[in-house]
Amino acid sequence: MxxxxxxxxxxxxxxxxxxxxxxxxxxxxxxxxxxxxxxxxxxxxxxxxxxxxxxxxxxxxxxxxxxxxxxxxxxxxxxxxxxxxxxxxxxxxxxxxxxxxxxxxxxxxxxxxxxxxxxxxxxxxxxxxxxxxxxxxxxxxxxxxxxxxxxxxxxxxxxxxxxxxxxxFQLPSQAESLAWLQGEGVRDAAAALAAAGGNPGLARIWAQEGSLAQRQDVRKDLAALAAGRGDPIEMGRRWLDNTPDQRLWFAAQAVADEIRARATAGNGPLSSSLDVEQLGAWYDAANRTREALRGPLRGDLLLLELLGRWR
The missing domain is CATH 3.40.50.300 (P-loop containing nucleotide triphosphate hydrolases)
Incomplete structure (x- = not known):
């Protein structure tokens, strides 16, 4: 590198x-x-x-x-x-x-x-x-x-x-980040950088690990729960077994996109029944859950509570 x-x-x-x-x-x-x-x-x-x-x-x-x-x-x-x-x-x-x-x-x-x-x-x-x-x-x-x-x-x-x-160490500019990612051979550098919240290092790591596909999986899970098709218990166990911190990052990011879409288009891709204030509260709860997973509390119960609130 x-x-x-x-x-x-x-x-x-x-x-x-x-x-x-x-x-x-x-x-x-x-x-x-x-x-x-x-x-x-x-x-x-x-x-x-x-x-x-x-x-x-x-x-x-x-x-x-x-x-x-x-x-x-x-x-x-x-x-x-x-x-x-x-x-x-x-x-x-x-x-x-x-x-x-x-x-x-x-x-x-x-x-x-x-x-x-x-x-x-x-x-x-x-x-x-x-x-x-x-x-x-x-x-x-x-x-x-x-x-x-x-x-x-x-x-x-x-x-x-x-x-x-x-x-x-602070996040570099988008232009500098994109130029570096392209030099590192990252495909679709712009999408990877957006997924990583502007962090080029994480964008490179996640692109190499195939985490962008996981980002889409998280959004599909949230959309399924919003439509009443998903099971929070099964979903929480699946998230817990595979990089839960990263999945919660993507979940919070998806909700932030939903809030922005509501402001411009009146609806969002997740089709959540939560209003904007509730979406903001869920976004905060997702970040608190990321923090709590580092502690002694049971991760499956933390995720079940969070996903239950989304449903």
Whole structure:
């Protein structure tokens, strides 16, 4: 995959700071999923550790690059969801992980350069973990860098966000997005971009995965329910078994289109009996359900309630 053009400004700014020896000790890379934050992070860390970097990019052949590519570089650690004692993956980053990370950053660099750690997703830290990280952010050791990556930075405490230099990835213009998608070989780039809400990264991923067909399936399901032909229980189970978060995104998008169609043509393609105010309430409920699916509540019951309201 080519480097997205919307990375260029952030990259140039970081490299200018590197040339001035003014890189911060903590960076927060944030913005919508799909815009390549993780690729940006990897490129930046790889170049920072490289022994023969050029314009910030790694050479790919030095010992540091080879170790980094093998995942064994002694001066870089990546922290994400760990495993519980029973072997099940955690749904959050916990305080013990942060304490181990802080201890690692306090050691000397084996290559005599940067000690770097990344936390991804940083918005998955629980309160105790975030509080433990504060001390490291407030009293950073020399030549250490902490990189936090978050799709939803508002989930993080303000005390954490305020102590990091923020690099925010925003949606590029439609023209820039379409040009990039076409360069990536995405067919019907305009339709894919519309389905992804203007997010070119998601548009590329969904086009490759065939998710645009799922978008149409969701609209057919909602139209069937509105006509009294569908079964909310069966439909909820089917949605839950196959990317429910994505299906709810498409469902909310379909309802937004229905509202717009009502405003211009007087009726919409879903033929819902709900009025515009009720449609707006259902749109909000769909987004709340997406959020609730991340929690401990039963997904089948959440979807049944939502689809029952639509019917």
């Amino acid at each position: 080519s480097t997205p053009p919307w990375h260029a400004e952030h990259w140039a700014r970081l490299q200018a700071r590197r040339q001035r020896n003014a890189l911060p000790h903590a960076l927060l890379l944030c913005g919508p999923r799909g815009l390549g934050k993780r690729d940006f992070l990897r490129r930046f860390v790889r170049g920072l550790l490289c022994q023969n970097s050029s314009d910030g990019d790694a050479c790919g052949t030095c010992r540091s690059c080879l170790l980094f590519d093998a995942g064994t570089h002694p001066d870089y650690v990546s922290l994400s969801y760990g495993l519980r004692k029973d072997g099940v993956q955690r749904s959050e980053i916990v305080v013990d992980q942060i304490r181990e990370l802080s201890a690692r950053l306090a050691t000397s660099s084996q290559f005599g350069g940067w000690q770097i750690a990344s936390i991804d997703p940083a918005d998955a830290m629980n309160n105790a973990a975030a509080n433990a990280l504060l001390k490291t952010l407030e009293e950073p050791a020399s030549q250490t860098m902490l990189l936090l990556l978050a799709d939803e930075p508002w989930r993080m405490p303000a005390t954490i966000r305020s102590r990091c230099q923020r690099i925010e």
